[in-house]
Amino acid sequence: MRSISISRRALGAALAIAASLSIFSGPAAQAATALLNVSYDPTRELYKAINPVFIADWKAKTGETIEVQASHAGSGAQARAVIDGLAADVVTLALAADIDAIAAKSGKIAPDWQKKLPNNASPYTSTIVFLVRKGNPKKIKNWDDLAKPGVSVVTPNPKTSGGARWNYLGAWGYALKKFNGDEAKTKEFVKAIYKNAPVLDTGARGSTITFAQRGLGDVLIAWENEAFLAFEEFGKDKFEIVVPTVSVLAEPPVAVVDGNVDAKGTRKAAEAYVNFLYTPAAQAIIAKNYYRPAHPEFAAKADLKRLPKLELFTVDAVFGGWAKAQKTHFADGGVFDDIQKQDAAAR
Amino acid sequence: MSEALAPAVLATPRRVTEEAPLTRYLLIGVAVAFLGLFLLLPLAAVFTEALGKGVGAFFATFDEPDAVAAIRLTLIVAAIVVPLNAAFGVSAAWAIAKFSFPGKSVLITLIDLPFSVSPVVSGLVYVLVFGAQGMFGPFVKAQGIQVVFAIPGIVLATIFVTFPFVARELIPLMQEQGTVEEEAALTLGASGFRTFLTVTLPNIKWGLLYGVLLANARAMGEFGAVSVVSGHIRGLTNTIPLQVEILYNEYNIVSAFALASLLAGLALVTLGIKTLLEWRYAGQIAGRRRH
Numbered sequence: 225m226r227s228i229s230i231s232r233r234a235l236g237a238a239l240a241i242a243a244s245l246s247i248f249s250g251p252a253a254q255a256a257t258a259l260l261n262v263s264y265d266p267t268r269e270l271y272k273a274i275n276p277v278f279i280a281d282w283k284a285k286t287g288e289t290i291e292v293q294a295s296h297a298g299s300g301a302q303a304r305a306v307i308d309g310l311a312a313d314v315v316t317l318a319l320a321a322d323i324d325a326i327a328a329k330s331g332k333i334a335p336d337w338q339k340k341l342p343n344n345a346s347p348y349t350s351t352i353v354f355l356v357r358k359g360n361p362k363k364i365k366n367w368d369d370l371a372k373p374g375v376s377v378v379t380p381n382p383k384t385s386g387g388a389r390w391n392y393l394g395a396w397g398y399a400l401k402k403f404n405g406d407e408a409k410t411k412e413f414v415k416a417i418y419k420n421a422p423v424l425d426t427g428a429r430g431s432t433i434t435f436a437q438r439g440l441g442d443v444l445i446a447w448e449n450e451a452f453l454a455f456e457e458f459g460k461d462k463f464e465i466v467v468p469t470v471s472v473l474a475e476p477p478v479a480v481v482d483g484n485v486d487a488k489g490t491r492k493a494a495e496a497y498v499n500f501l502y503t504p505a506a507q508a509i510i511a512k513n514y515y516r517p518a519h520p521e522f523a524a525k526a527d528l529k530r531l532p533k534l535e536l537f538t539v540d541a542v543f544g545g546w547a548k549a550q551k552t553h554f555a556d557g558g559v560f561d562d563i564q565k566q567d568a569a570a571r
Numbered sequence: 572m573s574e575a576l577a578p579a580v581l582a583t584p585r586r587v588t589e590e591a592p593l594t595r596y597l598l599i600g601v602a603v604a605f606l607g608l609f610l611l612l613p614l615a616a617v618f619t620e621a622l623g624k625g626v627g628a629f630f631a632t633f634d635e636p637d638a639v640a641a642i643r644l645t646l647i648v649a650a651i652v653v654p655l656n657a658a659f660g661v662s663a664a665w666a667i668a669k670f671s672f673p674g675k676s677v678l679i680t681l682i683d684l685p686f687s688v689s690p691v692v693s694g695l696v697y698v699l700v701f702g703a704q705g706m707f708g709p710f711v712k713a714q715g716i717q718v719v720f721a722i723p724g725i726v727l728a729t730i731f732v733t734f735p736f737v738a739r740e741l742i743p744l745m746q747e748q749g750t751v752e753e754e755a756a757l758t759l760g761a762s763g764f765r766t767f768l769t770v771t772l773p774n775i776k777w778g779l780l781y782g783v784l785l786a787n788a789r790a791m792g793e794f795g796a797v798s799v800v801s802g803h804i805r806g807l808t809n810t811i812p813l814q815v816e817i818l819y820n821e822y823n824i825v826s827a828f829a830l831a832s833l834l835a836g837l838a839l840v841t842l843g844i845k846t847l848l849e850w851r852y853a854g855q856i857a858g859r860r861r862h
Contacts, residue, residue: 294805305802309712309717
């Protein structure tokens with residue numbers, strides 16, 4: 225009998241602990257005004273630097289204490305999560321097509337979102353470069369070298385990663401120019417590159433880790449900022465950055481998620497947050513983190529100097545906009561699927 | 572047993588059922604080398620990496636608000652999931668072992684389902700059911716409840732993957748014990764509930780504890796299912812395993828492994844208690860022989 229009364233008491237205590245924990249966790253976490261910024265993979269360090277400055281700015285202007293929460297993963301995967309109900313106040317994704325997808329599939333973002341903020345709603349641009357091992361043993365100079373047999377390429381999966389789609393379009397745009405607009409030859413060229421890329425991670429950061437930490441592959445196709453960060457993180461004696469002659473002008477856009485901010489009553493703060501990204505303070509941080517600021521005049525000269533000059537083409541000019549590029553290349557049954565299928569059949 | 576055998580081994584030449592000493596040592600050597608290479612070495616690597624930059628860096632990990640939040644969330648989830656699973660496991664095992672009813676084998680199969688389903692699928696089903704575009708998504712939203720990408724979703728996914736642990740442990744034990752003692756109690760006039768509390772529960776307490784330990788280890792360590800429903804909001808919906816991945820992806824290797832060593836430490840403690848239970852209460856943990 226005694227042992228039973230003890231175990232009953234223990235059970236009661238356990239339940240009480242469980243109940244109190246769950247009660248305290250719920251409201252406490254949501255009490256302060258909090259903004260959730262759902263972002264893509266390589267911006268972890270960027271927003272970690274920007275958020276405290278915004279919080280201080282907001283406090284100075286309104287006297288309110290605000291909290292900014294962050295979530296990072298592959299851009300496509302994040303868009304999917306917001307569509308499935310992740311309560312993002314703002315999305316800062318890798319490309320316009322992912323925000324378009326949220327607008328179309330959930331209706332939570334107005335279709336004309338890209339016109340609401342300056343520079344196509346992109347507070348900064350970036351481009352795609354290569355990271356190679358020290359001494360560049362495979363002599364990689366340009367996109368052509370990635371298509372050569374025997375070169376192992378690391379790039380993420382365009383289905384889930386935004387950076388991967390920029391990588392793909394960078395290669396495509398280069399080849400299209402090289403072959404004077406011959407689509408068939410361009411496709412063969414891009415196919416040869418993906419044949420050299422046996423592992424496709426889900427996000428840009430995963431690929432960087434695969435290349436830099438696990439030591440796989442000869443060349444990483446990466447965001448410019450991601451390449452510089454890996455360069456800094458792992459030591460300049462291990463890698464070299466190779467800048468191709470031509471690459472794509474990547475415009476990672478931002479948007480307020482109208483449906484969520486209206487439900488949560490956070491519209492004012494969310495709009496202030498996306499607008500803050502264009503302020504001198506934020507633009508300077510952006511340049512410091514190796515992105516190309518929309519307003520270079522606010523950035524430190526030394527930071528701008530680090531970014532190489534190269535010929536950049538836009539998705540609008542070469543592919544007729546993101547909606548079209550997305551549909552032709554990355555939708556189910558698109559060109560990328562075709563390349564992968566032929567590649568699998570060839571193996 | 573060994574005492575009885577010892578003189579015989581000394582007195583007679585090698586018995587036919589016993590391998591030559593060389594074979595024996597070779598087999599033991601292979602087993603030890605395999606264990607060392609695939610279990611002990613990675614485990615040692617976790618602790619070496621965690622302490623790679625000294626004890627200070629190791630403990631600094633646990634001062635990070637995001638890491639503290641991850642530990643807190645993991646404990647909250649385990650505190651909700653484990654008692655629920657214990658209650659479910661006991662009632663399911665009780666029903667299956669002590670009663671006969673139609674659909675019993677279907678129930679047993681269903682309990683085993685989470686073992687055969689990939690954790691990613693276990694998470695995805697909740698997104699499909701409770702996500703904004705899911706079956707009950709609009710309904711739960713109208714009630715003002717956030718299920719997926721919040722704590723309820725993480726709890727649901729964790730319940731799903733830890734479902735079988737307690738029940739699987741208790742069913743064989745209870746079947747072995749039979750219903751004789753319960754029948755005696757009922758004959759003497761005890762109520763059903765009292766019979767359960769005074770006869771059934773004491774008989775299975777060690778088996779139950781064993782099942783709870785395993786369920787707890789899995790609840791705290793689950794990655795796949797939780798990753799799908801988490802939403803990865805820093806300091807809010809990241810459990811310890813998810814936080815480990817984040818830290819690793821941020822080149823914060825020491826912190827990643829320090830947090831991982833917390834999970835590894837938990838596993839070692841679980842293993843220790845498990846061994847102790849097996850050694851002390853071998854007869855009362857029937858499931859032991861079936862694993």
